[in-house]
Amino acid sequence: MAQVVWFKQSKGLATKIDPARIDYTPKLGVSHLAEAYNVNYDFTGAISRRLGVEDSGITGNCHSFYWVGGQCVFVKDNVLSILAEDLSVTSVKTGLASGKRVSYFQVGDAIVYMNGVTGGVIRNKTYYAYTKPPLTHYPDQTREYDDPPVGHIVCFFAGRMWIAVGSTLWYSEPYSLNLFRLATNYINLPGRITMVAPVLKGLFVSTTSRLYFFAGTNPSQMHQSTVAHYPAIEGTAAEVDGIAVGSGQISPLPMQMFTTTNGICLGTSEGQLVNLTYDTLEYPSATEGNAVYTGDKYIVNLGKDSNKLTLCVSLNKVAPSQYANFDYEGMCKFGDKIIGGDSDGLYTLLTGDTDAGSKISAHFRTGPTSFGYENAKSLRKLYLSMRSDGVLKLGISADDKPDVEREVTPHDDRLKIIHQQVEGGRDIKGKYLDLKVGNINGSDFTITDIQAILIVKDSKTTEVM
Numbered sequence: 351m352a353q354v355v356w357f358k359q360s361k362g363l364a365t366k367i368d369p370a371r372i373d374y375t376p377k378l379g380v381s382h383l384a385e386a387y388n389v390n391y392d393f394t395g396a397i398s399r400r401l402g403v404e405d406s407g408i409t410g411n412c413h414s415f416y417w418v419g420g421q422c423v424f425v426k427d428n429v430l431s432i433l434a435e436d437l438s439v440t441s442v443k444t445g446l447a448s449g450k451r452v453s454y455f456q457v458g459d460a461i462v463y464m465n466g467v468t469g470g471v472i473r474n475k476t477y478y479a480y481t482k483p484p485l486t487h488y489p490d491q492t493r494e495y496d497d498p499p500v501g502h503i504v505c506f507f508a509g510r511m512w513i514a515v516g517s518t519l520w521y522s523e524p525y526s527l528n529l530f531r532l533a534t535n536y537i538n539l540p541g542r543i544t545m546v547a548p549v550l551k552g553l554f555v556s557t558t559s560r561l562y563f564f565a566g567t568n569p570s571q572m573h574q575s576t577v578a579h580y581p582a583i584e585g586t587a588a589e590v591d592g593i594a595v596g597s598g599q600i601s602p603l604p605m606q607m608f609t610t611t612n613g614i615c616l617g618t619s620e621g622q623l624v625n626l627t628y629d630t631l632e633y634p635s636a637t638e639g640n641a642v643y644t645g646d647k648y649i650v651n652l653g654k655d656s657n658k659l660t661l662c663v664s665l666n667k668v669a670p671s672q673y674a675n676f677d678y679e680g681m682c683k684f685g686d687k688i689i690g691g692d693s694d695g696l697y698t699l700l701t702g703d704t705d706a707g708s709k710i711s712a713h714f715r716t717g718p719t720s721f722g723y724e725n726a727k728s729l730r731k732l733y734l735s736m737r738s739d740g741v742l743k744l745g746i747s748a749d750d751k752p753d754v755e756r757e758v759t760p761h762d763d764r765l766k767i768i769h770q771q772v773e774g775g776r777d778i779k780g781k782y783l784d785l786k787v788g789n790i791n792g793s794d795f796t797i798t799d800i801q802a803i804l805i806v807k808d809s810k811t812t813e814v815m
Contacts, residue, residue, distance in 0.1 A: 351730065354721045355379040356785060357800040359395020360714075362386060362669025364630040369717030370782065376722065379800070382630060384717030385786070386671035388710055390647070391664040393597075398796040399712040399789060400662070400673065402702040405695065406437050412691025413640075413679035414452035416461070422684045423461060423472060424691065425452055430463065432475050435685060437696070443470060443477040451585060451638070453503045455511075457527060462511065466502035482528050496532045498522070503584075507548035508567035514543035519555065521569050535569070544637075545582040547589075547606040550619035554606055556582035558637075561610065563621040577623040580612040583636050586650050588643040592619075594665045600624055607643065609650045611635055614663060614670070626668050633659055642681035644688055644700065651677050671714075675705050709792030718749070718782035723806045726781055729774030731803040734758065737767050740793025744772060748780030757790070767798060774803070 357379045364372060364382035373381040388400045408426070415424040422433040423442070430443040430452070446452070450465040461472045462480060471478040481497045503514035511522040519537045523529040541557035548554075552565040552572065561578040586609040592601040595616065606617040613628040636652040636659075648663045658677035663670045678690035681699065688699040697706065704710060721727070729746060736742070738760045745753030754777055762768045783802075789795055 352721075352723070352804045352806055354802050354804060355799075356719075356721075356732075356802050357397075357716060357797070359667075360386075360391055360397055360669055361395075361667065362391060362630075362664070363671050366630050366632040369715075369784075372717045372719065374719045374721065380716045380719055382717075383671075383714050384784075385713065385715035387674055387714070388712035389671050389714050390662065391667050391669040391671070392796075393666040394798070395667055395669070396796055396798040397714055397787075399710060399792075399794050401700040402710055403676075403690075403700075403705045404698045404702050405706045406689075406697055408437065408439060408696040410695060411679075411693045412696045414454075414465075415680040415682035415684075415689060415691065416452075416454035416456075416463075417682050417684045418456050420456055420459060421461060421472065421475065422682070422689075423454060423463070424680065424682075424696075426691075426696075430472070430477070432472075433684065433689070433696075440475055442472055442475060451502075451640075453501075453505075455505045457506045457511075462504050462506075462527075464501050464504045464513065467500065469498070469500045469504070480528060482530070493531065495523070495529045498528055498530050499532065503543060503546050505546050505548055507553055510569070512546055512548075512553070514546055517542055517557065519543060519546065537564075537569070544584040545587050545608060547582075547587045547608065547617060549606055549617055549621070550603060552621050554582075554587075554608075554617040554621075554623075556608075556610075561623065563617070563623070565621050575621075577621075578610065578612075578615075578625075580610050582608045582610050582615075583652065584638045586639045586641045586652070588641045588648060590616075590643045590648060590665070591645075594646060596668050597666060607641075607648050609639060609641065609652065609661075614648070614650070614661070626663070627670060631661075631670055633661065640678070640680050642683060642688060642690075644683060649673065649676070649681065651679075651681070674711070675708070703794060704792060711789065711792065712795075713786055713788030715745075715786040716784060718747075718784040720782055721802075721804065723804070724781070725807045726779060727783070727804045727806045728776060728779040729783060729802060730805055731774055732756075732772040733799075733801045733803075734770045734772065734797060735767055735799035736760070736770055736795060736797050738789075738793055738795035740795075741790045742793065742795055743788050743790050745786035745788075746774070746778050747784045748778050749782055751780065753784075753786065754778050767796075 363386040369384035501513035545556040566572040603619040641650040660673040681690040
């Protein structure tokens with residue numbers, strides 16, 4: 351007999367790796383997961399069911415949320431609106447183009463917004479037109495200035511407002527955010543711009559074909575370099591605290607996190623691109639999405655209609671999972687809440703034990719592993735270090751055989767870590783064993799460690815580092 355570690359801490363979902371080739375070490379068990387639905391990972395790598403969703407009672411088509419500490423703005427039924435802390439709604443500007451995603455950026459106490467068709471400024475719950483002033487007191491009064499163009503992306507960097515219109519990136523005069531010189535102050539790029547994301551030392555800018563970094567703060571002296579030959583997906587950028595990502599090992603400074611067509615990436619304050627999931631995560635292509643940084647997670651919704659997909663990266667371990675029934679049209683952090691919306695209304699996210707009354711089904715699968723033993727083996731027992739407020743279901747399979755199911759009723763439901771024994775069986779026998787752990791009736795759970803007692807024929811092992 352041999353006692354082996356099956357799971358100790360996870361690096362998250364790995365859809366790019368053949369499940370039979372997921373790394374295994376005797377000390378930590380399987381490194382990645384073949385499936386991970388509606389689960390999170392804590393700083394130790396333990397796996398737990400995600401929190402739920404609560405209905406706010408606000409109905410209507412809600413999308414394009416934004417908050418950075420001032421007013422929380424969003425679109426409800428084509429009306430630009432302010433959301434108060436008590437979740438009351440104040441209408442600010444009617445008649446927004448239907449279905450158009452809104453880009454925002456806050457400067458001081460004002461929020462500039464644009465959606466490719468219209469734009470404006472919100473200050474103190476009031477709408478103002480975003481135009482040049484009637485009298486210009488800029489030092490060089492011999493120049494002619496233009497109104498800001500109406501773009502689909504807007505941001506503030508190095509004392510200037512930057513506006514993307516198609517494949518052109520316009521920038522304002524320094525510290526005069528409504529003065530533009532459209533004849534001279536622009537950068538043309540080969541393709542529609544999908545992201546403009548500022549960091550300390552410059553701008554990450556993506557088109558539909560590639561990703562650039564513009565180093566510097568003066569547009570006429572910026573150094574443009576290509577950092578990836580694949581694009582960022584529009585709407586997926588979120589500023590994150592560097593210390594939250596891998597305990598600050600990449601950089602402790604604020605960074606931009608965004609999803610590309612080839613992985614979830616970080617753009618550091620110095621302009622380096624770090625692709626966190628290039629080797630592990632594969633997902634369908636998408637042209638748009640939305641994302642939120644919660645403080646310890648980056649959650650991104652990709653695609654539209656039936657092709658929607660939600661991914662969550664637990665940042666301390668940089669471990670991804672897939673969220674089901676979480677495909678919102680917009681999300682943002684708002685004070686101590688995470689909010690999101692869709693065509694039905696507005697919700698408070700990651701709170702409670704249900705999804706607006708529906709049970710949260712969650713599971714993970716390790717993928718088949720030989721545990722370093724080349725010979726056939728049978729499973730005698732499993733030992734789970736776990737907590738749960740309800741029954742869990744295990745699916746254990748050998749080679750290509752169907753799962754053998756076992757139910758686990760915790761002998762202590764006070765939500766403390768317990769050590770639970772599960773019987774194996776002579777019918778679970780093969781070179782490779784696979785394990786699926788899931789909840790029943792939406793029960794909450796945490797799994798910190800799984801060990802197995804194996805009976806191995808001839809006990810021949812291979813070297814496992």
